[in-house]
Amino acid sequence: MPSVVDDAALQREIGHGDAEAFQTLRERHYESIHAYAASCVSDPQTAHEISQVAFLGLLQVLEARSKTMEPNVGCVRIFLANRVRGEAVRRAVRGNDFLSIPFRQWVDRGCMWPLEDIGQLGAAYSQLTDQQQTLLWHAVVEQDTPRFISDITGIPFIAVSRVISQTRSELFRSRVHLYLDLACPAGCVGAMEEIFAVPEGSSFWNFHLDSCYRCADTQRKFTYWDTLLAEQLPAILLGWWNQEIHRQMKHTATESRQEYPARSGSPTVPSPAARPHHHTSLLLTLVRAVHSFLSRPWT
Secondary structure, three states, X not given: OOOOOOHHHHHHHHHOOOHHHHHHHHHHHHHHHHHHHHHXXXXXXXXXXXXHHHHHHHHHHHXXXXXXXXXXXXXXXXXXXXXXXXXXXXXXXXXXXXEOHHHHHHHHOOOOOOOOOHHHHHHHHHOOOHHHHHHHHHHHHOOOOHHHHHHHHOOOHHHHHHXXXXXXHHHHHHHHHXXXXXXXXXXXXXXXXXXXXXXXOOHHHHHHHOOOHHHHHHHHHHHOHHHHHHHHHHHHHHOOXXXXXXXXXXXXXXXXXXXOOOOOOOOOOOOOOOOOOOHHXXXXXXXXXXXXXXXXXXO
């Protein structure tokens, strides 16, 4: 295996039973996923456990998809975070004392997601490729370094900044088109496309925007969309997201992982040397651990 393998390639290798690829992917994403788990629960040990459940769920899904035309799950970080949130909510059914206060308040309100897809963000994001989705998540939401983004996406390091800019522009144009199709009369669609294609402040801006309140409102909404993307995107994709808590916890995730070893009966990932390399053996070993862990009573 090359020294640096992107997430998409690792997912394909995991689907074919490569234990080393699974360990690499786990180490690459553990700190952030543990941080997200720690924003949901107040106990670091529980955060570690539900992080493990998320990774084992990823393994199961990749194995199940290994023989399909779409073997990957897309952005690994988003997939794992969704699993973590779901597991935290599932456990809360039996009592929510272990939840963090902000997450408990979100659960008590009915786990409410945004009631509307603001500016067609979710719809436009879903039209991006897996690589583009991964790129935007790590660049905009988690604000990872260009080197890390290059490693997980496979985009050459020197091209990362340019591709980020191109992808944001593509998302922007897609949002505009989707929004205009729903919100503006047919005659305004062409006008707004021209407005966004010319520099702000030109005579064409003033001529049409002064006479059309719909387009003026659309222009105001989309002019500042980029400043809200880091806040709105995780809310739409995950439902629960606390950027401040996540950033604080992300810095201490490594220490938390080392300080809180797994409880007896908790699912653990064997070291690469101890992990079987046969496809069926790897999955069977870890699936048994998941089933044993999830079926035990909670105290």
